[in-house]
Amino acid sequence: MRTLIKHNLHSFGIKTQSFSTLNTKLPAKTPFSIYIHWPYCESKCTYCNFNKYINPRDPPHERLVKAMTRELDFYLTDPRFGLKNKRLNSVYFGGGTPSLALSIESAKLQDFAKAGVNRLSLGIQSFNDKDLKVMGRDHSGTDAIRAITKAKQVFHKERLTFDLIFARPGQTLEAWDDELKQGLELAGDHMSIYQLTMERSTPLHKASVRGELPPLPSPDEAADMYEQTLKRTSEYGFSHYEVSNYCQNESAISRHNFSYWQGMDYLGVGPGAHGRLTRTEDGVRVRTFGEFHPNKYMALCESEGEGIRKMVPISARETIEELIVFGMRTRMGVPRARFQAMTGLYLDNVLDKEMLQTYIEAGFLIDEAGVMDQAMNKYVPNELLSEWDLHGGIRPTESGLERMDSIICSRFQKFKKSMFPGSSNITVCSYANLNWILTDSPSEFFFIGTLEISALNTWSTVTKRTLINRPAITLEFKQHVIAYIIPACIIPACVSQQMFC
Numbered sequence: 001m002r003t004l005i006k007h008n009l010h011s012f013g014i015k016t017q018s019f020s021t022l023n024t025k026l027p028a029k030t031p032f033s034i035y036i037h038w039p040y041c042e043s044k045c046t047y048c049n050f051n052k053y054i055n056p057r058d059p060p061h062e063r064l065v066k067a068m069t070r071e072l073d074f075y076l077t078d079p080r081f082g083l084k085n086k087r088l089n090s091v092y093f094g095g096g097t098p099s100l101a102l103s104i105e106s107a108k109l110q111d112f113a114k115a116g117v118n119r120l121s122l123g124i125q126s127f128n129d130k131d132l133k134v135m136g137r138d139h140s141g142t143d144a145i146r147a148i149t150k151a152k153q154v155f156h157k158e159r160l161t162f163d164l165i166f167a168r169p170g171q172t173l174e175a176w177d178d179e180l181k182q183g184l185e186l187a188g189d190h191m192s193i194y195q196l197t198m199e200r201s202t203p204l205h206k207a208s209v210r211g212e213l214p215p216l217p218s219p220d221e222a223a224d225m226y227e228q229t230l231k232r233t234s235e236y237g238f239s240h241y242e243v244s245n246y247c248q249n250e251s252a253i254s255r256h257n258f259s260y261w262q263g264m265d266y267l268g269v270g271p272g273a274h275g276r277l278t279r280t281e282d283g284v285r286v287r288t289f290g291e292f293h294p295n296k297y298m299a300l301c302e303s304e305g306e307g308i309r310k311m312v313p314i315s316a317r318e319t320i321e322e323l324i325v326f327g328m329r330t331r332m333g334v335p336r337a338r339f340q341a342m343t344g345l346y347l348d349n350v351l352d353k354e355m356l357q358t359y360i361e362a363g364f365l366i367d368e369a370g371v372m373d374q375a376m377n378k379y380v381p382n383e384l385l386s387e388w389d390l391h392g393g394i395r396p397t398e399s400g401l402e403r404m405d406s407i408i409c410s411r412f413q414k415f416k417k418s419m420f421p422g423s424s425n426i427t428v429c430s431y432a433n434l435n436w437i438l439t440d441s442p443s444e445f446f447f448i449g450t451l452e453i454s455a456l457n458t459w460s461t462v463t464k465r466t467l468i469n470r471p472a473i474t475l476e477f478k479q480h481v482i483a484y485i486i487p488a489c490i491i492p493a494c495v496s497q498q499m500f501c
Contacts, residue, residue, distance in 0.1 A: 031089035032277075033259040036068060037270030038095040039294050064294060067301035071269050074305040075277075081265075082280040089264065090256035093117075095273075109154040120155045121192075122147055122162040127182055128175075131168050134213065136203065148186050158252070160188030166229065167195045167222040170214030176225050177232065184236040189252040193229055194244045195222060230402070240398060241379030242330045253381050261326040262384065263319070263342055271297040271307070276314070285314040319343060320350065329404055331379040333366075333395020335387040347394065356394070364400030368392035 040059055076083050112120065126132050127141035139147070151160050164183050166176050183191065196216070198205045207213050217225065230240060238246040242261070247253050259266055268275030268288055275288035289309045291297040297307040320343055327334035339347040359365040366373070369392040377385065387393075396404055 030264065031087040031259075032083060032265040032267065033090045033092070033256055034072075034088065034267045034269065035256075035273060035275070036072075036091065036093050036095075037268065037273040037290070038093065039064075039271045060294070060298065063298055067298040067307065068269050071301050071306045072267075075267055075269075080279055080281070081277045083267065083277075086265075089259050092256045095270065106150055106153065109151060113154055119159045119161070120151050122151060122160070124148070124162040124183070125165045126168070127179055131171070134169065134204070134207075135165075145186065152188065155188075157188045161190035161192065161252075161254075162187070163192045163194065165194050165196050166225045167217045169208065169216055171217055171225075173217075173221060173224050173228060177228050180229060180232050184232060184238075187236070189248040190254070191233070191238065191246045192244055193233075193246065195226065226402070230398070239378040240331070240401065243401060243404065247379070250377050250380075250382060253379070255381060258330075258332075258381055258384070261330055262332075262338060263323050263326070285319065287312050287314055316343070320345070324350075328394075328396060329401070331395060331398075331401060332376075332384065333393050335384075335393035336391035337387050337393075339393075351394070359400065363397055364403060366395050366397055366400075368395070 075081065109120070122144075123137075124144045124147075125135060125137055127144055129140050132140065148160070148162060162183075164180065166180070180193075198208060198216070204213075208216070216222075233240065233246045237248050239248070240246055241253055242257070245254060245257070258264075265277050265285075266275055267277065268290060271290055271294045272292045273290040275290075276285065277288060278285045288311050291300050291307045291309045300307045323339055323342060324334055334347060336347045339345070356365065356367065360367055368388065376388070380388075
């Protein structure tokens with residue numbers, strides 16, 4: 001599949017220069033968001049690779065809250081980023097589970113609401129007791145139903161969302177459909193529905209490698225589950241506004257997540273929290289990385305006022321890729337006005353017009369030059385609709401969103417010869433909503449822009465077929481270390497399952 005990106009970014013003179021060289025024109029008071037990471041859990045899910053820790057016997061809650069408060073004050077008053085003069089878009093408390101499904105009490109929920117929490121997200125994941133145990137969840141299906149019911153009493157249907165995970169070990173399409181319908185009957189006005197990803201070195205992955213779990217659904221079965229999810233959510237009045245997110249109305253759309261997807265600044269507070277901020281003096285954007293371990297984080301906040309482990313400038317290339325990769329995974333897509341304001345480049349000059357037209361004619365993408373889809377307010381926040389008024393943008397259709405990982409990852413193909421000159425076979429593919437680069441040359445180090453990928457092992461090709469109207473190759477891995485790509489980050493992964501391109 002040909003790449004949608006027209007040129008290697010070197011054609012624009014873009015290498016690893018900072019954001020300031022791209023003539024940034026974002027308003028000085030562009031809103032920002034805050035993410036607060038709580039690192040402690042009562043138990044850790046077997047599929048989780050986040051920076052989380054099991055609650056110690058005497059958890060330092062008071063000390064950690066003071067450390068977070070001090071770090072928050074530090075950055076809100078830091079003149080480098082000018083946050084005190086900007087409008088706050090959203091605050092999200094995430095990470096660990098200070099309030100678990102089995103321990104939710106109406107009084108606690110009332111306290112959340114009184115404190116200003118206006119939306120609640122529950123990590124339900126499943127209503128199947130056996131699967132919940134396999135995933136390391138410490139609640140039952142009955143507990144989950146009880147938690148949702150209690151949450152509705154306080155936050156009502158309009159301010160409640162929860163997560164479900166499909167394509168679990170041993171799961172069938174029929175079982176998933178029954179569980180999905182149960183979830184939709186209980187749902188508020190928003191749901192997040194994810195395909196299970198086997199992260200390397202997690203307990204779930206290790207158990208799978210040892211053969212202690214039923215096999216994961218095949219790629220065809222997982223694709224059927226995804227398509228059934230689209231069908232069922234639509235029947236219950238949900239709009240599919242992002243690859244894994246569904247809403248019943250515009251007000252239910254996650255404003256906080258859109259701050260990530262549309263390239264806004266966000267402040268990360270807490271152990272291991274990441275952030276993205278813009279320096280006021282020169283317009284350079286930086287990525288912040290919090291100290292991982294809670295004890296080290298708290299000590300750093302107490303001595304320095306903040307717990308940042310490192311701060312790295314974001315390259316022009318990373319900004320362009322993030323805007324396209326994240327934006328095209330939403331029905332909103334990439335507005336031309338925002339892309340130009342944040343990069344100094346015209347979106348049309350970056351995209352291959354011939355390839356773009358091919359995707360448009362196939363019904364996967366829409367090019368709207370100032371003309372908006374009448375249904376757009378179902379999957380775009382009202383406050384962002386104005387970005388389409390003058391110049392429109394490029395966005396996926398529902399069919400395109402279903403195939404977006406293939407469309408996005410295909411843009412790497414033109415980099416193959418220049419970036420991987422010594423490799424005999426390179427395949428760019430997608431699986432589980434992630435982009436992957438595979439090679440049969442295990443002794444090399446490869447680079448994509450400024451991102452380093454360590455040596456990748458071999459695989460065996462099993463079958464070739466067509467999946468959801470796109471070329472596909474099924475690959476079988478047996479404890480082979482590979483690497484998958486998410487924007488601006490390379491994460492090694494080890495899998496023992498079937499993959500599709």
